[in-house]
Amino acid sequence: MTLAIDIGGATRIYPVIGDPIAQVQTPRLINPLFAEHGLDIVSVPVHTPAVRLRDVWEALRVTPNVAGIAVTVPHKVSAAGLCSSLTDAARAVGAVNTVRRAEDGAMHGALFDGVGFVEGLGDERKRLEGSTVLLIGAGGAGRAIAHALAAEKIARLHIVDERSDAAAMAASMVNQGKGCAIATTAWPDFASCGVVINATPLGLKPGDAMPLSESCIRTDMLIADIAALDRETPLLAAARRLGCATSDGDAMLKAQLGLVAGFIAGLPAGALLSQDPTAIR
Amino acid sequence: MTLAIDIGGATRIYPVIGDPIAQVQTPRLINPLFAEHGLDIVSVPVHTPAVRLRDVWEALRVTPNVAGIAVTVPHKVSAAGLCSSLTDAARAVGAVNTVRRAEDGAMHGALFDGVGFVEGLGDERKRLEGSTVLLIGAGGAGRAIAHALAAEKIARLHIVDERSDAAAMAASMVNQGKGCAIATTAWPDFASCGVVINATPLGLKPGDAMPLSESCIRTDMLIADIAALDRETPLLAAARRLGCATSDGDAMLKAQLGLVAGFIAGLPAGALLSQDPTAIR
Incomplete structure (x- = not known):
């Protein structure tokens, strides 16, 4: 799939970290959603071996135009331990699949599977x-x-x-x-x-x-x-x-993507589940 | 400008590091060139304050799907000091504007302004x-x-x-x-x-x-x-x-982009200056 996307100097990034990385679907699935809602954010794969998680995490944490991090295998549990705060679900399960970066570098971890x-x-x-x-x-x-x-x-x-x-x-x-x-x-x-x-x-x-x-x-x-x-x-x-x-699983994934995109963009919970795209502009 | 670009899990990344970052043109200029030549590489801005250069550099160096780094103000001289090797021009001038990452994490710095x-x-x-x-x-x-x-x-x-x-x-x-x-x-x-x-x-x-x-x-x-x-x-x-x-300056910039894209993709010098796009596939 080829999508219309405009990456400029002011674009924020939403890296997906995992190992292996070639199979991750996050960029293909979420970039159209960011674009559709006028959010200047782009997801890119960042291949992160487990032994390098802390280095990569710290670099992303101190990078002002990082909007957040998508977390996949094998980092979901370790990344929860690196977050400054966690949603109830992430804390209860002890894992994160997405993290929002605040302007001060605070990392707020969430888990939207459930x-x-x-x-x-x-x-x-x-x-x-x-x-x-x-x-x-x-x-x-x-x-x-x-x-x-x-x-x-x-x-x-x-x-x-x-x-x-x-x-x-x-x-x-x-x-x-x-x-x-x-x-x-x-x-x-x-x-x-x-x-x-x-x-x-x-x-x-x-x-x-x-x-x-x-x-x-x-x-x-x-x-x-x-x-x-x-x-x-x-x-x-x-x-x-x-x-x-x-x-x-497709229904679950689709709902989750809307929740993740809204969370990363700092929108009210469920904003991107709305059928009205103007609601979040 | 909106360009056709397909970011998947196997895409390699070519971050541009600088501070400030919002004005950088690298992604808008070089992504069409990567796409046009069938190179699965995407450039994204990575806002890097000078005090964070080493952390960010090290994280990118250990990330296997980093193809290279575009370097702009204020990092051109400091980044030259972090490279494993330099082209003649980069060594003579003491600055880099692009760095190719080898599979083993060796960073080869170049300067294509001249x-x-x-x-x-x-x-x-x-x-x-x-x-x-x-x-x-x-x-x-x-x-x-x-x-x-x-x-x-x-x-x-x-x-x-x-x-x-x-x-x-x-x-x-x-x-x-x-x-x-x-x-x-x-x-x-x-x-x-x-x-x-x-x-x-x-x-x-x-x-x-x-x-x-x-x-x-x-x-x-x-x-x-x-x-x-x-x-x-x-x-x-x-x-x-x-x-x-x-x-x-436009002529200089355009020629430089071809040189940079070819260097990052590991192509023979000047390959992307050719008018025949099949030459580099």
Whole structure:
């Protein structure tokens, strides 16, 4: 994709740091969004080996025209430790995927995986209210989603993971944040389960097993899968065959990009989710 | 100007470092050249206060997808001291305006002001052969031009500057490099002077004095002024009125950009001066 972009001396930069770097999609995805909203910011890849993270971080921190930093593998946890402040989600999960640089060099870290997932549900988001939710996978993305779900009016959250300690940590984070025990690490009764979320990597590779048996899927469920692929995961394919409502990784990613761009530009939360581009000029 | 540019994860970056930064033209000028020649490199401004030069330099040096660094005020001299190696011109003048990063992090500094000036003369370059040349101004740009002129077959080089020590240093550099005394700090006999070059800032500001009296200009002279403005300097205006051949800062800048882009991309010297874009693919 070729985009219209105008890089001048007054342009601010939004480097994405990671290792490897060639596969990162941040510049291609977010630069059109910056341009569309009249924000003079450009994202560029900055290949950052883990042993160089501190040097690169410090240089970006002292560079006045750095608007922020997009953080990807393997730096999401280490970068959280380098921030001056963190959003609630970033602190709870212990990871960042984007950092805003203030004029004085203060670095404010955020994690939008979870809220991006919830926003990406669109109209289906209303299903969360009063629902029993099954979240499969308690890795970084799963923890972020669990944190965001805790802010919704769900009835119960079942967090399952092969690594039982990871599931227990995530459930504990939710219950501490919520102040009551809505999260558990047991599988739910599928008859009363309204929402199923796959936050494991299962389905990314052809031939992967399903994260749960197709026989557990009921037609009135919302089935979500965070994989952003150019094809359906087996879970989503099965859910759509059965007539379920579904949500995929693209919806999550798209919602997240708007949140990230608005955060970096210092706009009010959700400003770039608005359909009215003049709202943020 | 909006240009077609595609920044992806595999794109290499060519930051321009300087302070202030908002006025730098490097990204707008060189990005179209990179794109036109199929080079997946993008230039972005990196605002670098002098006290932060070492931190930023070190971070860029260890970043594998940094193709090089464009260096502008106030870093041209300090950056030369940070390079692992220098071109002849950069070493002689003691300044760099561009640096190529090798895969192992070695930084090779270059200065293209002088050779850019000579290349920018185009067909008029042949006038240098056997000529007496007057160079007014022995600052950074003047020294770079003096160095490049020493590689041409000129007969005599007169270098004048209000700061007589600067003129003497430049003349000494030329004579040492040439191995014979072709350069002097005296004004020439204008009757035998074929080329006049203004490398002072005189003419940049409205109302500036002429760098030499109009009465010294002869119609068979080549008059060059390195100012890159959207209007004529008084010197060039006078020269054109008199029917002299002229060369301006735009020609120098354009030639220099081709040299810089080719150097950064690791192409043979002058590859991007070719009119055939397939030559460098």
